[in-house]
Amino acid sequence: MNRRELLAASVACGASLLLPAGVVLAQSMPTVEEVLFDPQIPVLGNPDGDVTIAEFFDYQCPFCKRGHPDLMKVVEDDEKVRLVMKDWPIFGEPSVYASSLVLALAGDVKYADALHALMATKGRLEKTEVDSVLAKAGFDPAALVEAYRKDSARIDATIARNMDQANAFGFNGTPSFIIGTKIFHGAMDAKALTDAVAQARAG
Numbered sequence: 001m002n003r004r005e006l007l008a009a010s011v012a013c014g015a016s017l018l019l020p021a022g023v024v025l026a027q028s029m030p031t032v033e034e035v036l037f038d039p040q041i042p043v044l045g046n047p048d049g050d051v052t053i054a055e056f057f058d059y060q061c062p063f064c065k066r067g068h069p070d071l072m073k074v075v076e077d078d079e080k081v082r083l084v085m086k087d088w089p090i091f092g093e094p095s096v097y098a099s100s101l102v103l104a105l106a107g108d109v110k111y112a113d114a115l116h117a118l119m120a121t122k123g124r125l126e127k128t129e130v131d132s133v134l135a136k137a138g139f140d141p142a143a144l145v146e147a148y149r150k151d152s153a154r155i156d157a158t159i160a161r162n163m164d165q166a167n168a169f170g171f172n173g174t175p176s177f178i179i180g181t182k183i184f185h186g187a188m189d190a191k192a193l194t195d196a197v198a199q200a201r202a203g
Helices: 032-036 062-077 093-103 111-119 127-136 141-150 152-168 190-202
Strands: 043-045 051-057 081-087 176-179 182-185
Touching: 032 051, 032 152, 043 062, 051 062, 051 152, 051 190, 062 081, 062 111, 062 190, 081 093, 081 152, 093 111, 093 127, 093 141, 093 152, 111 127, 127 141, 141 152, 176 190, 182 190
Parallel strands: 051 081
Antiparallel strands: 043 081, 051 176, 176 182
16 A cells, blocks of 8 residues: 555544545645654554554543553554554643653653553652652653753654644544554453454454
């Protein structure tokens, strides 16, 4: 499949995202390349994997956090899956703050450590709690704030792209997934994720 083919939004769980070549939409839609292969978003799992899982998530979303261990287990067990975490901070300022600090680590091998530490929290977060969690995970929150300030244009643009894509697909909230070239609304357990990956491979 050509990654440059347009993604078509759908309200049907697991509906195909690819449009036939030459189809023109009234609304501009992001491409598969833009959604799954954004160079500004770190890749977890196998960077050369044959199926990509993209999760639109929020660090305060209870369903995202509850499902995170299942997601990581699928990625760990299937060595051909690549994972991109699409920050979509819709729960307010603490979510934007958390996303901004973790994305400041993009390209750093410790990015995943910061992400997992925040995803292991329960319930809503305040900015002070974000700092505390990151500090306990071995990070200097003040240094991350400074790193964000120096790179805010890139980080803000990454979050804005994620938000635009989520809106284009008609996502109603977090978590939402794109697996291969299909969209899935809502939480997915390990079996649902594994089945979706298999479907993506089967075409």
